[in-house]
Amino acid sequence: MDINALIEAFSEKAYVAAYRLTGNRADACDLVQETFLRVIKKAELYDSSSDFGGWLHRVLFRVYLNGRRGSARRREVPLEAREGESSPVSALAAGPGESPEKIVENNELRERLAAALGALPPDLRACVVLVDMEGRDYEQAAGILGWPVGTVSGRLFRARRILRGLLEPAVGERI
């Protein structure tokens, strides 16, 4: 399969994961590009009997973590609208039948959630993205990140504690 076919088949899914990790379009595009470059460079490491999408996903997370290790992490407010973009968070207007108050409340929670995600260190955020956003179990997350299951569990615990602390005012109760 040539690289163009791989881009057609897998780049959008990679972009979704990249956006969840980086929180904005420009960095998500850069991360996907860097991931494909790494995949091309390390093509000999790919086991053709395994799922290419899964391998690409692993590479993407490791590129993300390696890119931010040891350097001062940019504290970007994630998932926020840039000039000329509509906010993906506020675009989540609630479904039919919800009262205006409920819609405002939900949008506020989403805005806070997005900001709280951006405040997490990369390793904790990666755990949240895999387990809480993608719905993977600890073992799958550990396989993707290359960490022991206990490490994933511990980092997830810390991440959730931080998120909880940041979200309590929005939810209006202890969580």
Place this chain on the structure above:
Amino acid sequence: MICTLVENLLDLYLDGRLVAFQARLVERHLAACPDCATRLASLKKVRQELRDLLTPEPPVDFKAGLKAALLEAGERREVSDEDAYEGAEPVPSFTLAFSLVAFLLFASGSILGPGLPSQSCTDSLNSVCAGNGAVKGE
């Protein structure tokens, strides 16, 4: 106190990672404690919101840009590989450098003459160095 204990278990309970007796303990407590039940509902809500956070569509030129960037990177790498080949100069290997250092250390014993600990030169009269090279035992 039991609330604090259960509170710490709620995440694991939602993840399905509690052993049976722990899960039963949590469920019994939740049935009797409205505060903890509310907390569980809040946790579920936050998780649901996390899953529902939308990702915007990639930019319209995303795939085309990606293909172009990969193509450019591939060409750049080919050019730099050629440059590296053309301008390559022989680089001394680590083995060669190590051999050279070892040889110099060995040779220094002969060049510097007696006086090196490696040649057992001591102040003793029995030393090979005693009497400016006088024959040992005289």
